[in-house]
Amino acid sequence: MIGFIGIGIMGSRMAGRLLAAGKSLVIYNRTKAKAEPLVEKGARWADSPREVGEQADVVFTMLANPKAVDAVAYGDDGLLNGLKAGKLWIDSSTINPSHSIKLAGAAAEKDVRFLDAPVAGSTAPAEKGELIFFVGGAKKDLEEARPLLDIMGKDVQHKGKNGQGTAMKLVNNLMLGQTIAAFSEAVAFGESLGLDKAELIKTLVGGPNAAPILQFKQHKIVNEDFDKADFKVNSIYKDLELAAEEAYAHDFALPITNTVKSLYGLVKSHGMGDHDFASIYAFMK
Numbered sequence: 001m002i003g004f005i006g007i008g009i010m011g012s013r014m015a016g017r018l019l020a021a022g023k024s025l026v027i028y029n030r031t032k033a034k035a036e037p038l039v040e041k042g043a044r045w046a047d048s049p050r051e052v053g054e055q056a057d058v059v060f061t062m063l064a065n066p067k068a069v070d071a072v073a074y075g076d077d078g079l080l081n082g083l084k085a086g087k088l089w090i091d092s093s094t095i096n097p098s099h100s101i102k103l104a105g106a107a108a109e110k111d112v113r114f115l116d117a118p119v120a121g122s123t124a125p126a127e128k129g130e131l132i133f134f135v136g137g138a139k140k141d142l143e144e145a146r147p148l149l150d151i152m153g154k155d156v157q158h159k160g161k162n163g164q165g166t167a168m169k170l171v172n173n174l175m176l177g178q179t180i181a182a183f184s185e186a187v188a189f190g191e192s193l194g195l196d197k198a199e200l201i202k203t204l205v206g207g208p209n210a211a212p213i214l215q216f217k218q219h220k221i222v223n224e225d226f227d228k229a230d231f232k233v234n235s236i237y238k239d240l241e242l243a244a245e246e247a248y249a250h251d252f253a254l255p256i257t258n259t260v261k262s263l264y265g266l267v268k269s270h271g272m273g274d275h276d277f278a279s280i281y282a283f284m285k
């Protein structure tokens with residue numbers, strides 16, 4: 001039995017892949033309504049993270065931030081209170097490496113094995129099983145998990161011990177946040193100079209400076225379609241904040257990231273936290 005906790009934008013799609021592949025699934029989400037489509041397709045509902053832990057051999061968590069992971073992991077109804085010795089917990093949430101290490105320690109106290117396994121790729125790759133997993137933890141645990149990861153992803157990269165998976169993910173997302181902010185500023189500036197928006201986006205995306213992510217994100221900016229998020233402002237702001245905190249702890253300056261983080265913070269403070277993070281374009285404009 002596979003457990004899955006956190007049936008949000010990503011979790012619903014990842015758990016959906018496991019279910020479609022014929023896996024038996026027991027699921028929990030803080031907001032039950034979001035889990036109902038999967039329950040209709042055959043997933044078993046559990047009333048708490050503890051109940052998921054009690055029933056599953058392997059449990060995935062896909063949660064908003066470190067606080068959400070703690071809320072699910074600890075306490076009487078927490079996952080760690082349900083998981084039996086020897087079971088495997090795979091946390092795919094994007095959190096900071098020092099937090100992953102703490103979770104791995106709390107799991108080890110219960111003889112539960114832990115992998116941090118955050119993902120690169122958004123809604124479309126999650127639906128198609130084309131995510132990229134960055135994994136931290138014991139290689140033998142990863143090999144045990146690999147058949148499940150292969151259902152959800154096209155590439156599984158072992159980065160080292162616990163915390164190295166989330167380290168890779170934070171590094172990855174610095175560039176993601178910066179790229180979309182840089183592109184948005186360029187487009188908004190180009191328009192202010194009188195250039196046609198669609199044409200200038202075509203030139204930028206077809207040119208040598210374009211990152212592959214812009215192939216996917218350009219449409220949201222062309223259509224100014226930000227309400228339905230693939231990846232929320234809240235999420236990228238959280239990632240850049242976690243990177244900033246981790247950098248402080250390692251005495252490493254992140255000047256570009258901190259500037260870009262503040263921009264997403266401003267977008268959030270204008271009430272757009274749940275919008276897609278490409279809405280930084282609207283803010284720049």
Ligand SMILES: NC(=O)c1ccc[n+]([C@@H]2O[C@H](COP(=O)([O-])OP(=O)(O)OC[C@H]3O[C@@H](n4cnc5c(N)ncnc54)[C@H](OP(=O)(O)O)[C@@H]3O)[C@@H](O)[C@H]2O)c1
Binds near residue numbers: 009
């Ligand atoms: N979207 C992407 O493109 C993408 C790509 C790669 C990685 N990620 C990462 O994946 C994770 C999930 O992101 P998402 O896009 O799926 O976001 P989301 O739709 O907002 O889902 C967040 C999940 O966390 C749960 N949650 C939040 N606070 C909680 C709390 N205090 N206690 C218990 N559960 C709580 C939510 O439950 P409710 O339903 O009750 O709110 C929901 O299941 C994040 O770490 C994000 O950075 C996202």
